[in-house]
Amino acid sequence: MLGALLVLLGAAYAQDEEGGISGLVDRVSERLDAELGDRAPEDDDRLREIEPARADGDRATIMAAAMDAPAEGVDRIKLTVTMPGSGPRLLLVDAGAVFRGPGSADYVLCPNQKFLLEAASTDVVAEALPLRGDQEPPAPGTPLKALKSNDPGVIAVLRTVQRLEAEDTLRLARYISEKDGEPKVDTFLDNQDVRLARRMSWSRNVVGKLEGRLPRDDIRFALLAVTDGYTITQTVDWLRLHRKLEMQPAIDLAWEIVPGIEYLLERATLRHRTFSPRHAEYHFNQGVAAFTRNDLDAAQKAFEAALEKQAGMVEAQYNLGVVLYRKGDYEGAKGAFLVASGMDGATADAAYNRGAADFRLGDKLAAARAFRKALELNDKHTEAATWLEKADPEGQTAPPPPPTKKSKRSRGRKSK
Amino acid sequence: MTARIATTIALFALLGAACGGEPRRLEMKKIETAPAMQLGPKATPEEANGEVPPLQGLVKAIALVPDKLVPPEPPPDPAFEPAP
Numbered sequence: 001m002l003g004a005l006l007v008l009l010g011a012a013y014a015q016d017e018e019g020g021i022s023g024l025v026d027r028v029s030e031r032l033d034a035e036l037g038d039r040a041p042e043d044d045d046r047l048r049e050i051e052p053a054r055a056d057g058d059r060a061t062i063m064a065a066a067m068d069a070p071a072e073g074v075d076r077i078k079l080t081v082t083m084p085g086s087g088p089r090l091l092l093v094d095a096g097a098v099f100r101g102p103g104s105a106d107y108v109l110c111p112n113q114k115f116l117l118e119a120a121s122t123d124v125v126a127e128a129l130p131l132r133g134d135q136e137p138p139a140p141g142t143p144l145k146a147l148k149s150n151d152p153g154v155i156a157v158l159r160t161v162q163r164l165e166a167e168d169t170l171r172l173a174r175y176i177s178e179k180d181g182e183p184k185v186d187t188f189l190d191n192q193d194v195r196l197a198r199r200m201s202w203s204r205n206v207v208g209k210l211e212g213r214l215p216r217d218d219i220r221f222a223l224l225a226v227t228d229g230y231t232i233t234q235t236v237d238w239l240r241l242h243r244k245l246e247m248q249p250a251i252d253l254a255w256e257i258v259p260g261i262e263y264l265l266e267r268a269t270l271r272h273r274t275f276s277p278r279h280a281e282y283h284f285n286q287g288v289a290a291f292t293r294n295d296l297d298a299a300q301k302a303f304e305a306a307l308e309k310q311a312g313m314v315e316a317q318y319n320l321g322v323v324l325y326r327k328g329d330y331e332g333a334k335g336a337f338l339v340a341s342g343m344d345g346a347t348a349d350a351a352y353n354r355g356a357a358d359f360r361l362g363d364k365l366a367a368a369r370a371f372r373k374a375l376e377l378n379d380k381h382t383e384a385a386t387w388l389e390k391a392d393p394e395g396q397t398a399p400p401p402p403p404t405k406k407s408k409r410s411r412g413r414k415s416k
Numbered sequence: 417m418t419a420r421i422a423t424t425i426a427l428f429a430l431l432g433a434a435c436g437g438e439p440r441r442l443e444m445k446k447i448e449t450a451p452a453m454q455l456g457p458k459a460t461p462e463e464a465n466g467e468v469p470p471l472q473g474l475v476k477a478i479a480l481v482p483d484k485l486v487p488p489e490p491p492p493d494p495a496f497e498p499a500p
Contacts, residue, residue, distance in 0.1 A: 025493040094490055114494065153481035159488045166491040225480055268488075271480050281478050288477040292455040315475040322474050326457045349472040356469040360462070367469075387469040 024089055026060045026117075028079075028109060028126075029096030029148065033063045038100055038145030046151040046227075047098060047106075058085030060117050065099050065144040067137065068125050073243070074216050075137050077107060077128045077144065082121045091115040093126055095158030098147045101138035106131040108154065110219060111162045129220045131227045133238050153226035156268040161219055164196075164267065169212035172197040176210055183210060199260050218260035225265060225275060231285075232258060232276045280310035287319060291326075299323045314343040318350050325357060333357045341373065348378035355384070359391055368392030372399075 034052030041047060053061045060083040068076040077099055083089060093113040098106050107128040115124040130137070131154070138144070149155055175197045177186040183202040187194055200212035224230040224238070232254050239250040258276045265272035273279035287302030300323045306316035321336030337354035340346055355370030368391040374384035392398075462468045 027493075090494070092494065095487075152485045152487050156481075156485060156487040159490050163488060163491050166494065229480075265480070269482070269485065271478055271482065274478050274480050285477040288474060291457075291474055294457055296457065319474050322471065325471055352469070353472050356471050360468045383469060383472070 023057075025092050026089060027092050027094040028062065029094050031059060031061050031081075031091075032097060032146045033061050036062060036065060036146045038147050040147055041104075046149065046154075047147045048150045050097070050146050050148045055084075058083060058087075058089065060089055060091055062146075065146060067101060067140055067142040067144060069140045070137065074110075075107060075128045075130065076125050077109065078123055078125050080121065080123050081115075081117060083117055084120075087118045089117045091117055091124065095155050095162065096148055098131070098149050099128065099144040100147055101142055101144050103135070103138075104132075105135045105138055107144070108149070108158060108223070110216060111158050112165045112213075127216065129216065129223055131223060133224045133228045133230060133234060151227070153268075153270060154223060156270065157219070157222050157226060157264065160264060160268040161214055164214060164264075165200075165212060168193075168196065169200070169210065172200070172212060173210045176202055195259070196263065199263075214264070215257075215260060217257050218264055221257060221261045222264045222268070225261065226270070231274065231282065235261075277305075280306040280313050280316065283309060284313065284316050284319070287316070287323075291319070291323060296323055296327050300327070312343060314340055314345045314347075314350070317343060318347070318353070321350070321353060321357075325353070330357050330360050334361065341370075346377070348374040348381045348384065351377060352381060352384045355387065355391070359387065364391040365397055368397040372397060 030051075031053045032050045034050075037050040037052060040049045053059070055061075060081050062079050062081050064080040066078050068078040070076060079091075081091060091114070093109045093111055095108075095111060098108055100106050107130055110127040110129060113126050115122070115126075117124075172193055175185050175187045175189070175194055176183045178184075179186070183204065185194065185197045185202075197212065199218070200214055202210060202212050205211050221230055221235050221238075224234070228234070230238075235254045235257065236247075236250045239245050239253055240247065243250070243253075245253065258278070262272045262275055262278075265275060271281065273281040274285050276282055283302045283306035287299045287306065290296075290298035290302055300320065303316045303320040303323060306313055307320070310316070317336060317340040321333045321340055324330075324336055325333035334354060334357035337350055337357060341350040341354050351370050351374035355367040355374065358364070358367035358370055368388055371384040371388040371391060374381050375388065378384075456474065458464075459470060460468075463470045
């Protein structure tokens with residue numbers, strides 16, 4: 001193994017001089033055989049058909065994929081790889097390929113796995129993660145088909161993992177030192193980098209280079225957040241169902257995983273604050289969900305919780321007003337809309353709804369003033385224009401006309 | 417002879433009336449669509465009757481994946497450097 005890698009290194013440097021090391025590396029998503037490809041389902045725009053690998057020099061091609069037995073709670077897929085040359089070559093797992101089993105059980109491979117290819121045909125076993133939380137893994141040996149992901153969220157998460165493990169680890173390696181032969185984080189610092197280094201598992205590869213790996217659960221639940229709408233609630237359910245945990249241990253474990261998931265989602269430029277109750281955005285989304293299922297009490301509590309987390313969240317303040325209005329608390333709704341319409345980022349709808357509450361309470365002049373405010377913010381707000389006419393037909397709330405310039409009195413001598 | 421001509425004309429007129437006449441448009445039937453699902457509580461009767469201004473709806477949930485997300489570029493292929 002080590003000998004082959006040294007040969008690869010030599011070949012890599014020789015290749016580098018000729019014009020690029022990448023000639024020795026094959027990426028999984030680009031090297032899928034046509035026979036392995038599946039037809040993309042018409043009703044699912046998140047998947048598309050693969051572009052079959054072309055015969056190109058000594059490049060490897062993945063000819064078949066099948067489910068393998070899981071190990072340490074992680075699903076695995078066996079890939080049969082062929083290559084025309086004598087090797088060695090490196091097969092690198094990247095983002096893009098989706099492996100589909102019976103019942104639309106979709107998997108992606110954990111990024112940055114590397115396999116050394118030395119024979120004409122090689123079977124490699126790669127760690128894989130499901131794209132849906134409730135899917136049952138196919139039995140070992142079940143053949144899988146390949147598609148390409150068309151989902152920007154999935155690609156963003158996987159490429160972020162690639163970048164974190166391939167590039168950030170070079171920077172984080174300075175915090176690692178060997179203790180009892182095992183690389184561990186050794187620093188008194190506590191910054192974002194150190195926290196990330198502590199989350200990773202560190203090891204040395206065959207040439208002695210330090211490699212950091214993100215926990216599989218961080219990647220798993222970040223993917224499920226994108227594909228299946230997971231928040232911490234669904235994560236707890238998953239842990240109970242698949243890890244057979246009791247409620248409290250599942251909750252404790254979910255909270256342990258949360259920082260890693262949120263960090264990964266944040267680095268992938270996703271709105272990570274919707275994932276856990278640490279943030280106002282999570283409570284906001286809970287409020288919207290409760291409102292749509294007509295649970296107004298729960299919706300009110302959720303929007304109030306969002307405002308406790310982030311007092312200036314104008315959307316939560318506005319939605320609180322809508323909930324109170326629908327509960328029949330028109331005074332409360334008026335107050336909520338009054339606050340919302342005075343906040344940064346207030347929309348014309350906040351002022352309009354304040355007017356609607358005033359109108360219902362019988363204060364038509366206050367309503368008219370609110371409708372005028374809505375029209376100031378959005379002069380195309382047709383409802384505000386219509387109801388301004390009805391609330392103040394005589395224009396009592398119209399702003400006074402601007403003062404006209406007084407004519408200059410002629411000074412000096414009057415003309416005779 | 418005249419009677420025969422008159423009969424022929426009458427026959428043609430009758431056929432013409434039967435075949436022609438006012439062109440009729442095909443009736444455009446509306447495509448039936450499922451009614452929009454009501455999410456959340458309904459408007460009050462006063463709002464529905466136009467007695468009070470209709471309330472503007474809720475601000476929607478925040479999507480985890482932004483609409484115009486551009487995934488990051490993949491890192492370059494790994495370079496194998498010997499250990500120092």
